[in-house]
Structures are given as C-alpha cells and as structure tokens.
Amino acid sequence: MSARDEILGRVRAALADVDTSADVAVPAAPRSAAPPGDVVELFLERVADYRAVVERCSVADLVERVRAALPEGGRVVVPPGLEIEIVGAVADDHLSAAELDAVDAVVTAARVGIAETGTIVLDHQPDQGRRALSLVPDHHVCVVRADQIVPDVPDAVTMLDPSRPQTWISGPSATSDIELDRVEGVHGPRVLHVIVVDP
Amino acid sequence: MSATFVGMPAFPEAARAALADPQLRHNLAHATDTIRRKRASVVAEIPEWEELRLVGAAVKDSALRSLDTHLVELEERLVANGAVVHWARDAAEACAIVAEVATRHSAEEVVKVKSMVTQEIGLNEALAAQGIAAWETDLAELIVQLGDDLPSHILVPAIHRNRAEIREIFRTKMAAAGRPAPDDLTDDPAALAGAAREHLREKFLRAKVAVSGANFAVAETGTLVVVESEGNGRMCLTLPDVLVSVVGIEKVLPTWESLDPMMRLLPRSSTGERMNPYTSTWSGVTPGDGPQEVHVVLLDNGRTNALADDVGRQALRCIRCSACLNVCPVYERTGGHAYGSVYPGPIGAILNPLLKGTGVDEQTDSLPYASSLCGACFEACPVRIDIPEVLVHLRTKVVDSHRGDRVLKPEAVAMKAAAFAFSDARRLALAERASGLAGRVIGRWGKTRLPGGRPAAGRIPGPGAAWTSARDMPAPPKESFRAWWKRTSGGRS
Ligand code: SF4
Numbered sequence: 281m282s283a284r285d286e287i288l289g290r291v292r293a294a295l296a297d298v299d300t301s302a303d304v305a306v307p308a309a310p311r312s313a314a315p316p317g318d319v320v321e322l323f324l325e326r327v328a329d330y331r332a333v334v335e336r337c338s339v340a341d342l343v344e345r346v347r348a349a350l351p352e353g354g355r356v357v358v359p360p361g362l363e364i365e366i367v368g369a370v371a372d373d374h375l376s377a378a379e380l381d382a383v384d385a386v387v388t389a390a391r392v393g394i395a396e397t398g399t400i401v402l403d404h405q406p407d408q409g410r411r412a413l414s415l416v417p418d419h420h421v422c423v424v425r426a427d428q429i430v431p432d433v434p435d436a437v438t439m440l441d442p443s444r445p446q447t448w449i450s451g452p453s454a455t456s457d458i459e460l461d462r463v464e465g466v467h468g469p470r471v472l473h474v475i476v477v478d479p
Numbered sequence: 480m481s482a483t484f485v486g487m488p489a490f491p492e493a494a495r496a497a498l499a500d501p502q503l504r505h506n507l508a509h510a511t512d513t514i515r516r517k518r519a520s521v522v523a524e525i526p527e528w529e530e531l532r533l534v535g536a537a538v539k540d541s542a543l544r545s546l547d548t549h550l551v552e553l554e555e556r557l558v559a560n561g562a563v564v565h566w567a568r569d570a571a572e573a574c575a576i577v578a579e580v581a582t583r584h585s586a587e588e589v590v591k592v593k594s595m596v597t598q599e600i601g602l603n604e605a606l607a608a609q610g611i612a613a614w615e616t617d618l619a620e621l622i623v624q625l626g627d628d629l630p631s632h633i634l635v636p637a638i639h640r641n642r643a644e645i646r647e648i649f650r651t652k653m654a655a656a657g658r659p660a661p662d663d664l665t666d667d668p669a670a671l672a673g674a675a676r677e678h679l680r681e682k683f684l685r686a687k688v689a690v691s692g693a694n695f696a697v698a699e700t701g702t703l704v705v706v707e708s709e710g711n712g713r714m715c716l717t718l719p720d721v722l723v724s725v726v727g728i729e730k731v732l733p734t735w736e737s738l739d740p741m742m743r744l745l746p747r748s749s750t751g752e753r754m755n756p757y758t759s760t761w762s763g764v765t766p767g768d769g770p771q772e773v774h775v776v777l778l779d780n781g782r783t784n785a786l787a788d789d790v791g792r793q794a795l796r797c798i799r800c801s802a803c804l805n806v807c808p809v810y811e812r813t814g815g816h817a818y819g820s821v822y823p824g825p826i827g828a829i830l831n832p833l834l835k836g837t838g839v840d841e842q843t844d845s846l847p848y849a850s851s852l853c854g855a856c857f858e859a860c861p862v863r864i865d866i867p868e869v870l871v872h873l874r875t876k877v878v879d880s881h882r883g884d885r886v887l888k889p890e891a892v893a894m895k896a897a898a899f900a901f902s903d904a905r906r907l908a909l910a911e912r913a914s915g916l917a918g919r920v921i922g923r924w925g926k927t928r929l930p931g932g933r934p935a936a937g938r939i940p941g942p943g944a945a946w947t948s949a950r951d952m953p954a955p956p957k958e959s960f961r962a963w964w965k966r967t968s969g970g971r972s
Contacts, residue, residue, distance in 0.1 A: 282566070283565075283566040283567060283568045283572060284554075284566040286568060287550075287566050287568060287728065287777070287779045287783065288547050288550065288551070290779065290783035290787075291546050291547045291550070291728070291783055291786065292547050293783075293787065294783050294784075294786035294787035294792075295544065295545075295546065295547070295786065297789055298544050300544055300545050306534065306537045306538050306541050306733075306737070307533065307534055307537055308534075309531065309534045309739050309740040309743075310527040310530040310531060310534070311527075312525065312526070312527060313526070326753065329753075330756070374767075377683070377684050377718050378684055381680070381684060394754075396753070397746075397753040397754035398753065398754065399754045404765075404768060410767060410768035410769070411713065411716075411717040411759075411768055411769050412717050412718060412768075412769075415710065415713050415714065415717060416718075433739050433742055433743050434736075434739045437735065437736060437738055437739040437742070438736070442697065442700040442702045442735045442760065442762055443560075443700065443762050444762075444765070445759070445760065445761045445762070445765050445768060445769060446758075446759070446760040446761075447713065447757065447758070447759055448742075448754070448757065448758035448759075448760075449756070449757060450752070450753070450754035450755060450756050450757075451756050452756070453708070453709055453710040453756055453757070454708050454709070454756045455618045455619075455672055455708050455709045456514075456635065456708065456750050457617070457618040457619035457622070457635050457637060457709075458618070458642055458645060458668040458671055458672070459506070459509060459510055459513070459641060459642060459668070460510040460511075460513045460514045460517075460635060460638070461513065461668060462750075462752075463668040463669050463672050464669075465669060465672055465673065465676070466618060466672045466675060466676055466708075466709035466710055466711065467616075467676055467679065467680075467683070467709050467710035467711045467713070467714055468709065468710025468713060468756070468757060469710075
C-alpha cells in the first residue's frame with residue numbers, strides 16, 4: 281500500500297468514533313471593537329512601536345519624502361511597477377541574489393496595512409516586486425496609501441488573495457532569541473521606513 | 480552537528496541534574512519571567528481573547544474531525560498550484576524524501592528554517608549521513624548547532640544560554656562552519672545578532688535547496704504559512720531554487736479565513752508581540768518569484784496514534800506557541816532537556832507519549848508524571864488544550880500498560896495498599912497510627928523543610944523510595960484526624 285493510502289487509512293480508522301455528520305459549525309471569530317480614533321494614526325503608532333521609522337505625508341510631498349528616507353548616495357532598487365519617480369534607482373530586472381546584496385535600499389508599495397497590529401502586507405504585485413526584492417537590501421522604504429489601512433487582522437485576511445505569495449511585515453527584522461529580549465536587525469532589512477500617503 | 484536525545488534518562492533523573500545547575504536555573508527564570516510579562520500585557524489588550532481561544536480550538540477541531548478530507552483537498556490544491564506532494568509514514572521515510580530531492584540537485588548543503596518537525600525526525604543527522612550539510616539559520620538554532628547542544632524550548636531553543644555563553648560559542652565555533660565571528664565580538668545582543676547575520680548571509684546567497692516546516696497548511700487554497708522573526712525564514716523560502724517543506728498532517732487549517740484567529744492568537748501567545756516581524760505565505764510555485772521547484776512532505780510519524788486517542792487527540796490542536804512552557808513551574812525549574820525530546824514542557828509531557836505510545840520506553844512513560852497538575856498550561860494555551868486532563872489520562876494508560884509487569888509501578892503498589900486500608904475502618908485506624916509514628920520519626924530525620932516550614936523527608940528507604948526519589952515527601956502529622964477528634968471530642972475540649 282502506498283504511504284498516502286496507508287496514512288489516509290490510519291486517519292479514517294483513528295476517527296472511527298467521530299460522528300462527522302453532526303459536525304458543529306465553527307463560530308465566527310470575534311471582531312475587536314472598532315479602535316478609538318483614526319485607524320491611520322493607530323497604524324502609525326503601532327508600526328513605530330516596533331522601532332520602525334514612520335511618517336505621514338500628502339501625495340504632493342511623497343517624492344521628496346521618499347528621497348529623504350533613502351540613505352545618501354546609496355544604490356537603490358525599485359520594483360518594475362512602482363509608480364513613484366526615484367532618480368537614480370534601478371528597476372529590478374531579475375537581479376541575482378548577489379546583485380541584490382550589493383544594493384543598499386529598496387522602495388516598494390504595499391497591499392494592505394493592519395492598524396491593530398502595525399502590520400504591512402505585501403502580496404508582491406508589480407508595484408511591490410518579487411519577494412527577494414524587499415528582503416535582501418538592508419533598508420526598506422515602504423509606501424502605504426492611507427486608504428489601504430484596515431482596522432484589524434480579519435479585515436486584511438478577507439481582502440487578501442491566498443493564491444498570491446504574501447509577506448506580512450511587522451517592524452524591522454528582529455529576534456528574541458537572546459534572553460528573550462527583542463533585538464532589531466538580523467537577516468531581513470534592519471531599517472524599515474514606512475510612509476503613509478494621504479490621497 | 481547537534482547532539483541527539485537518544486538514550487536520555489527518565490524525567491526524574493534528568494531533572495535532578497538540571498536542578499543542580501544554578502546557571503541554568505537563573506537563565507530560565509530570567510527568560511520565562513520576561514516572556515510571561517510580555518504575553519500578559521499584549522493579551523490584556525484584547526478584550527475578546529477568551530472568545531478567540533474558543534474559536535481557535537474550534538477551528539483546529541473541525542480540521543482534525545475531517546482530517547482525511549482536508550488532507551486530500553490540500554494535496555489537490557498543492558498539485559494544482561505546481562507543488563510536488565509526498566507522503567511519509569515515519570521519520571525515516573520523510574528524511575529519505577528530503578535527501579533524495581537534495582541529491583537529485585547535487586546539493587552538498589541545505590539551509591533550514593527553524594522547524595520542530597525536522598528536529599523530530601532527526602533530519603540533520605540523516606542528511607549528514609548522506610554527506611549533506613544542513614545549516615540551521617534561526618539564531619537560537621544556530622547557537623544550539625554550533626554549541627553541539629540540544630534545544631530546550633520550542634520557540635527559543637537556546638533559552639538555557641545567556642549572552643556571555645553565546646558569545647563564547649560564536650567565538651570558538653563559527654570559524655569551523657564558515658565565516659568566523661569578528662575578533663572584537665561583545666556580548667551585546669545586537670552585536671551577537673550582527674555576527675549571525677554576517678555568518679549566514681553567504682550561506683543564504685549560495686544555497687540551492689532549502690528545507691522548512693510550516694505553521695499552517697490551508698487545505699482550501701493549498702497555502703503554506705511560516706511565522707518567524709528574523710528573516711532567515713524569508714531568505715530560505717525565497718532565495719533557493721528548490722524548497723522542501725515537511726509538514727505534520729495536523730497542521731491543516733480548513734479555510735483561508737481560519738488563518739485569522741490563528742494569526743491573532745499565535746504571536747501574542749508565543750513571543751508576546753502583537754504580531755511577529757515576518758509571516759510568509761505561498762501557494763505552490765509562483766512563476767518568476769521564489770523557488771520554482773516546491774515539494775511538500777505530509778508526515779504522520781505517530782500523529783495518527785494521537786488522533787486515535789479520544790482524550791489525547793486535542794493535543795494535535797497545538798500550534799507550538801510555547802506559552803505552556805513559559806508558565807509551567809516544573810519547566811521553569813528543570814528546563815527543556817530533562818524532557819528528553821524536542822517537545823519539552825507541558826505539551827511535550829503529553830505529545831511524546833501520544834506520538835510514541837505508552838508502555839514502550841521508560842523515558843516516555845515518565846513524562847506524564849512531570850507535572851504538578853496546577854493547570855497553568857491550560858489557562859495559557861491559545862487553543863485550549865486541557866493538558867492536565869490528558870496528563871491524568873496518560874498516567875492511567877502508563878499504569879495499565881504495566882499491569883502485567885512483575886514489579887508493579889509505585890503508584891500501583893500505593894493504590895493497592897490504599898485500597899486495602901480504606902476498605903476497612905479498623906485497618907485505616909491502624910494505618911493512621913503507624914503513619915503518626917512515622918511522622919515523628921521522619922520529622923526528626925527530616926533535613927528538608929517545605930515552604931511554610933513543614934518538615935519533609937528527602938529520600939526514604941523501602942517501598943516509598945520510588946516516590947520520594949524525585950519528590951520531597953511532607954512528614955506525616957504526628958496525630959491523625961481521627962485521633963485528634965477522639966482526644967478533643969471533636970474540637971470541643
Ligand atoms: S499546547 Fe497550547 S500553549 Fe502549549 S505550545 Fe501548544 S498551543 Fe501553545
């Protein structure tokens with residue numbers, strides 16, 4: 281018998297006492313009470329709690345703010361579909377991992393922001409780039425539109441498309457492995473700079 | 480290469496050694512205290528926490544109750560998304576599948592995301608036997624691997640090490656495994672993390688094959704989910720050409736929506752954060768993004784044994800958050816090594832016997848007794864596993880499986896004696912008088928004092944030895960209740 285058939289057979293035998301016809305529906309997950317005040321402000325506060333850099337600006341100021349957020353004189357890569365003009369940046373064209381490692385910073389858009397947890401979700405569409413792009417460079421500038429910010433995790437989960445790869449980012453790379461204290465900066469970008477832009 | 484747990488002594492013996500190590504006790508007390516406080520503060524932020532726990536338990540139960548259907552659906556979706564699905568009955572089969580994939584790509588090394596299941600199956604050792612080096616990339620795993628040590632916590636395998644010890648391991652061991660630690664390395668955690676970043680980066684950039692586990696596997700969409708902090712997971716899941724994920728069959732979630740309660744419960748219970756730094760999800764192969772060859776190994780290795788136990792099957796709800804370890808008074812004092820398994824603490828005390836069976840080896844049989852049944856683990860568990868209930872159930876199974884033995888378990892002897900005494904009032908009176916006498920004797924011997932100042936016996940000889948070898952037995956009171964009642968006319972005189 282194949283391993284597959286044997287395992288499925290064992291599962292069925294193990295569950296012989298369970299009456300699945302009377303299966304109880306899973307209760308809907310409770311939603312948290314709407315956060316007091318502005319979700320965008322809560323988002324900024326919660327992202328800042330992870331020791332990320334946060335700021336909020338208007339569309340008119342965006343290009344200038346992004347430029348100022350980048351390390352001076354650094355090499356910058358952007359995803360091919362990013363709709364923000366960044367002078368001197370290279371658009372990602374299947375750069376190798378080693379080439380990405382030689383880049384100082386990356387600028388991407390985002391798919392959704394979660395206020396309650398201060399999380400940014402990328403689903404790696406052309407304005408965010410493939411997964412390696414926002415991972416290997418040490419400095420990530422992420423532009424989130426204010427209207428992309430939702431109150432809580434369930435709102436984000438419903439909006440997201442599971443067929444796309446996703447990266448949920450909450451602050452810069454960190455570890456709690458040494459005496460369970462959070463230390464920023466291990467393998468992912470050590471600087472996360474989030475700019476929320478009001479339309 | 481890491482050491483193994485094979486041949487570990489039973490819990491009481493291993494615990495005795497751990498308790499005698501003051502550095503270990505200090506490191507553990509400090510770390511578990513930190514994490515308990517962090518967890519409590521982020522859990523308190525969520526007024527609907529208790530309701531969320533009920534939903535978390537219900538989601539996992541509904542997945543387990545129709546596990547066969549969900550597994551078939553998961554396989555279908557994964558294959559449709561371009562992944563290759565393998566099934567492994569046990570550790571040896573799973574290791575062979577991973578080794579075969581690595582060998583087919585002529586890989587001499589693989590990079591690994593921290594995963595409990597690959598430790599459970601002894602994957603690193605199996606790959607080493609085939610000449611393939613498996614590099615752990617999680618900071619704590621790296622500390623354990625370089626230190627030729629054993630993991631002692633689910634989330635923070637090097638919780639038993641403090642920063643000074645970690646610095647020493649990096650300074651003396653990193654060079655042999657690749658890029659050496661900088662000469663001026665201090666014991667500042669940020670500097671230690673920086674050294675790990677430099678050391679591992681070259682491995683990430685050149686690796687062809689990566690191995691991961693998964694925190695969740697969504698049946699409906701064929702999506703795997705890895706929850707992590709450092710970005711080593713993202714590196715492994717993204718940069719290599721080939722990805723093999725070993726997934727226990729209990730990791731299944733029915734729907735994409737069911738990820739929501741889990742992602743609210745896990746980070747807060749685990750690292751005490753509102754959300755962990757990075758979570759990656761992927762559904763098979765994405766053209767032009769990440770590994771273009773994706774394998775998923777669905778592993779049984781005893782899980783169907785656990786599933787067949789109608790009381791114990793709730794243990795398969797476990798999302799490996801480690802909250803139960805951090806609140807456990809036994810774990811806090813003995814540390815993880817004493818449990819002799821990659822799954823230590825309260826969850827280990829039930830999961831190991833459920834996966835391996837009772838009555839098979841003495842070490843596993845000792846685990847259900849490694850608890851005071853205080854219930855703190857159940858209170859902390861985000862998916863409401865009633866660990867004390869399962870512990871008691873497994874104790875009966877251990878005793879039952881030894882019924883045919885020539886030498887009875889001490890519990891069985893004690894219960895027989897108790898049944899004999901309690902079944903007759905005169906016998907009970909006699910036994911109490913004997914006990915009062917013993918109390919006077921033990922009270923005089925007793926070198927140990929229990930909290931509150933009551934004298935206790937250390938190890939006592941005779942049939943009680945098996946009990947007291949691992950416990951301080953309070954000295955019995957000098958006068959029994961019955962005698963006191965008689966002497967004082969029920970407290971009136
Ligand atoms: S048993 Fe519960 S508390 Fe313990 S690790 Fe598993 S999910 Fe967490």
